[in-house]
Amino acid sequence: MSAAARSRDVTAAVLGLWLVALSFLSAGDMGGRQPRGRVSVLASWTGAEGDAFRRMLNTFTQRTGIRVDYQGTTALREVLRSEVEAETPPDIAVLPSPGEVAGYADAGDMVRLDRTIPERTLQQYGPLWKPTLRGGGAVYGVAIKADxxxxxxxxxxxxxxxxxxxxxxxxxxxxxxxxxxxxxxxxxxxxxxxxxxxxxxxxxxxxxxxxxxxxxxxxxxxxxxxxxxxxxxxxxxxxxxxxxxxxxxxxxxxxxxxxxxxxxxxxxxxxxxxxxxxxxxxxxxxxxxxxxxxxxVSGDFATMFRDTPQARQLIRYLASADAQQGWAENTAEAHTRPFSANSTVPLDAQGDDGVARRIARALKNSGALCxxxxxxxxxxxxxxxxxxxxxxxxxxxxxxxxxxxxxxxxxxxxxxxxxxxxxxxxxx
Missing domain, CATH: 3.40.190.10 (Periplasmic binding protein-like II)
Structure with missing residues (x-):
């Protein structure tokens, strides 16, 4: 074999090894899983709050192989309105007010969640954390964070x-x-x-x-x-x-x-x-x-604008006690942890922070909340x-x-x- 041919073989082998290495690196955030589609999420959390939310989304990716494209913005209302009007909404949006949920739901822009989230999960939320429109019982938003x-x-x-x-x-x-x-x-x-x-x-x-x-x-x-x-x-x-x-x-x-x-x-x-x-x-x-x-009280409500298999999996995950407990526990130590509206998330999710535990305890008394x-x-x-x-x-x-x-x-x-x-x- 000529020197030129040997050189080509070596180059091909090296490139092959690099491709194998890159494939492992790209799958690293999915625990070695192959990609199984994508889902887009829009919410208002940026900075440290955004980092903590991304860690929760990364856990979802590792478990399912579904990649999550997250956009955090302080101009959520304006961004979402423009995307809905352009007919390019995110799959899932987390809205900071139930009034906005009602507006989009009434306009037919949203997907019902009570047909996707299991009833046993919805029962873990008091009525105000899954608000319904006047004259109807359909659920279009579930509070995944409370204050x-x-x-x-x-x-x-x-x-x-x-x-x-x-x-x-x-x-x-x-x-x-x-x-x-x-x-x-x-x-x-x-x-x-x-x-x-x-x-x-x-x-x-x-x-x-x-x-x-x-x-x-x-x-x-x-x-x-x-x-x-x-x-x-x-x-x-x-x-x-x-x-x-x-x-x-x-x-x-x-x-x-x-x-x-x-x-x-x-x-x-x-x-x-x-x-x-x-x-x-x-x-x-x-x-x-x-x-x-x-x-x-106030809440941040997860909603679904596009009905895809990936979006359905993620909305079920976001509403689960497991996801919300992990969200709190994996928040960086120097930052305050988010509070959950899910009644089954334990007070232990707030660690040994006595002030946060008092708040979390008050949020569990849903009969006395508005x-x-x-x-x-x-x-x-x-x-x-x-x-x-x-x-x-x-x-x-x-x-x-x-x-x-x-x-x-x-x-x-x-x-x-x-x-x-x-x-x-x-x-x-």
Missing amino acids: LKSIVWHDRNRRPSALPALAADGRQWCVGMGGDATAGWPGTDWIEDILLQQQGKNVYQAWATGGLPWTDRRVTRAWRAWGSLFGTDTARTALITDFREAGGKLFGPNPPCALEHQGSFIRGGYARPADADFAFSAGLIPETDARSTVRE LDASDAMPTRMRLAFQRAVLAYLSDTRKDPIGLLRILEKVRKSLRADRGQPWLSRVCG
Whole structure:
């Protein structure tokens, strides 16, 4: 054999070895499985949260051989809307509000989940974690992540007995309304929680599902109670402060504010999460009874836009207790773990974090929970609510009744529009 021929044989052998090696490397994240199709997922989690979610998706790939194309974006609503309108939606999207789930489901853009997720799995979720449209029992979204909202954060070194006096002083609240395109939503949380703690579940649910006028005296009372808490300086500071920055002022030797009314997710944004503790908001926010045990919550709902075998496998996996427990346990040690709405996920999923375990325990009491009202409302109602909050904070000396009359016009318009669905219930 000539030298040239031997050289060609050696080159071919080396290339063959490289191809074999590359095939093993490419299958490494699937545990040696051959690819068995792909599935696309869109959600809002980026950064450390996105990394933790990807690890859960990688476990799915290792078990099934199905590759997952994950896109995390803080502009989820805009991205999803454009993709749906272009008729190129993701297979699965995780939406941060049940109201959006209702809108897409009513428009016929979504696939029913109660025909894909086993009934025994769906039974592990309370009714508010698998919301249905008014007049129907079909399930289009299941909460794969949950957060507790009726809480007030403070430095763990503060005595609980000191909190009521601090709460009565509007200057002691760390408040930020900024939130990019959704500015104002922290204010909607305040008003929702005040109404829930003042009036209870029945009144709250009637309002959140479009059955109670915004001008009702009980809704008006909640707005006035919130407005009476803040002085002009605090209100104006809130308008120019991003919600992600407000709570950073809680800690340190001479903090300018002592309390933050914010959901459980915010703890992950604190520089030192271990320094943060919480108390339930009842009795601390204006004109509420400390004996109240009802809590406001929020969820991230897994939905399916394209019915493929791969999407069906993944949606069943995402809803399972096994996946959600693994998601929490495999979150990097330096970061807070996600909370589950699945009743069978054990408290052990939160490790030895006592604060997180208290939150997880509260989320299991589904009979005393109500979904975030603005999240449950049609998009136009929610956006009008957010704008009204900002307008009210610009001058809390004015009575809010004028703003509430405007919101009531929006509610009546949406109630008359069959293309704007409301949820049938928001409380467990």
